[in-house]
Amino acid sequence: MKKDYEHIKVIGFDADDTLWVNETYFRDAELEFAKLLSSYETANKIDQELFKMEMKNLSLYGYGIKGFVLSMVEMAIELSDHTISVDTVSRILDLGKNMLNKPVELLDGVEDILKTLSKTHRLILVTKGDLLDQERKLEKSDLTSYFHHIEVLSDKQPANYSKLLDHLDIKPAEFLMVGNSLKSDILPIVQIGAKAIHVPFHTTWLHEQVHENQTKRSDYKTISSLTELKDVLG
């Protein structure tokens, strides 16, 4: 292990869009949703209004597919001024069920790197999604045996990570987080003095986007695929 990472005891992996495809399914559902409401508004406007509704409900519903579906239903009723049919509501519920039933599509090099690192480190899955949904994906992915356990955080703020490290009984310098979201997986980790490696995914949810000046002075590494992780860690 290279000098920068020699103290690492636990490696946390984000799940969605780090190990497997996720955001793509949300984008697909949004396209379908816009089609359902196309007689009311343009797809662009619908996207914007849905995002607003999700943000309005975020503190109440949190992250994950179920809250997303509830926000779609509420927004469709509001946008249509209570004129959509309940058939449309039914179809929105089905969009959510389809998302929950999607197969798991692993990203490049995932299994190989987990197999290697699980021999020398304790690996944990760190997610702010829904526990049941993440367990289901982990099972479908056949990656369960590489992870010590799943940690669900209600949000990925510095305070949530500090609490996690307390609970794992390790110091920040002993923790490395690997993930696709600068906002959730990288910047808060750097802020608490732990290590972070960024693996961007091609699509990022607007809520997860950060301004360039937020990342300028931050100390983390970026790789283009998990397959590079072995070389970086050494």
Place this chain on the structure above:
Amino acid sequence: MKKDYEHIKVIGFDADDTLWVNETYFRDAELEFAKLLSSYETANKIDQELFKMEMKNLSLYGYGIKGFVLSMVEMAIELSDHTISVDTVSRILDLGKNMLNKPVELLDGVEDILKTLSKTHRLILVTKGDLLDQERKLEKSDLTSYFHHIEVLSDKQPANYSKLLDHLDIKPAEFLMVGNSLKSDILPIVQIGAKAIHVPFHTTWLHEQVHENQTKRSDYKTISSLTELKDVLG
């Protein structure tokens, strides 16, 4: 500490209906829901059909208020043969939001017993509800400081508890679970050889009810209120 419990290192507390009122709010929401659909069916039939829908969706949605709301919407559309208005759907969404915004009503003796036990044991909150919802209730309850952390399980089967003990790095004999649900908090715990204390709540969700013969030979203690816990543990 009495002999039976002298090896206990970690005490897990169920949250809903063990520390604070919960089931009552679900029952209230169901009454409201039956009123919304009263032109279609009797309250009794509506209760039954809603329960069926919840069970049908349980493996997909899991436990918690959001899944409950999605099941109410789906069931209302189905029961009405797609004739309910979207206003009714709106009101169902509001029922869910009201539940999420409910104040936390602590049960008898909760704070006192947690204060006492937290001095000698590591206390954890063990729930199969929604993490965000449980964190919110814990914060509103002012009980946060007594708990080492929250453990969310996707279900409370023996295997989930065994995994939890592995993760906590303790033996079954070192774990005591306190909760109101025989099915979720007591029987699976007894099955893996850990200790359990049952504190019944006056209302039990049908899904959590067990037959008498399932509990006959089980080795656990029952108390009528958390205030008795001090005497039992000694």
